[in-house]
Amino acid sequence: MKLKIGxxxxxxxxxxxxxxxxxxLNVDYEVVDILAPDWAQNVKKSDCRGFLARPPSDFQERKAFFDERLYCINKVLNYPIYPSWEELYIYENKRMVAHWLEIHGFPHPKTHIFVRKQDALKHLKQCAYPVVFKASTGSAAKLVNIVKNYSQARKIIGKIFGLLHPVMASGYNGYSFRGIPIPLPGANQRHYAIVQEFYKIKWEWRVIKIGDSFFGRKKLLRGNFASGSHRVGWERPPDEVLFLVNEICEKGNFLSMGVDVFETHDARFLVNELQSITGIRSGVKMLADDKPGRLRLIDDKFVFEEGEFNQHDGYLARARHFLDILGSSCADLDNPLDGAQEK
Ligand SMILES: Nc1ncnc2c1ncn2[C@@H]1O[C@H](COP(=O)(O)OP(=O)(O)O)[C@@H](O)[C@H]1O
Ligand SMILES: [Mg+2]
Structure with missing residues (x-):
């Protein structure tokens, strides 16, 4: 049977x-609506060998149900998906990224995640300021807030956890226009707080690894934030950062991963984000000497190869990598559901 991708x-x-x-790539495909109420039927009646996914990055609730549906497709129905369920689970989930980096011992900003109000207040009463509050899901620094003192922090904690009881949690997002808060309750975070130590950073490196291709560039600061600054430094990342990214991807068996790394003023590299699919608009992901290309790790050295490797904003590289994986692992698999039924 001809290979078809969902x-x-x-x-x-x-x-x-x-x-x-x-x-x-001239490959047979079918679009399957994972957002529809009858999504599971759509998946089961398709004759696809596996599915390419692009989870939402806007609201935590949307991401959570996407995770659940991907879990059903990959872990219950046993279809291969790309990127992997594991890397998509930590995608747009800053709590999970912090847990993952901490557990594996990769250098990262010191992060405290509170799920009880009293723990958050106890920490915030005695910690050094400023601190960085961030929501678990969000991009372009929209839900990242630098908090200068305890009185500011306590107000935020009241909104996140509720003043007297969790049912009173109005939530918090920090949106404001010229200092006036804008109520956008759909973007509010509730019932948890992520509090990070504040680091003085020079810039943030972004390295993306898809298959065996590495792409890298610098995100420059605008004010306090590199994310969302739209200021790019087209420079080859230092080898230390590239090897760190390679090690992270090996540890997590990541197939498609964007790693954001702070370079601090005191010359440290700290992993800030892991994003399986980065929201890059431009097709170019890496320039060296003004030439587009990619890096590959060959004999322990990162070697630049000139060329266009980012067609369709990197989605072609992802689809090709998925085809390679399916080609080698699913050659004899007529129906992935067979495996599920045997279980
Ligand atoms: N702990 C921190 N110390 C200093 N600056 C930070 C810290 N965390 C985030 N920032 C700044 O805020 C920006 C956005 O934070 P980030 O965690 O990357 O969220 P987003 O998902 O919105 O990109 C970063 O690019 C960086 O400039
Ligand atoms: Mg970021």
């Missing part, structure tokens, strides 16, 4: 980049 829908049009990629 493309799962996303809230926005991003999944269409997978369509463009499959067309360019």
């Amino acid at each position: 493309i799962l829908t996303s809230f926005d049009n991003t999944y269409k980049k997978y369509i463009g990629a499959c067309r360019d």
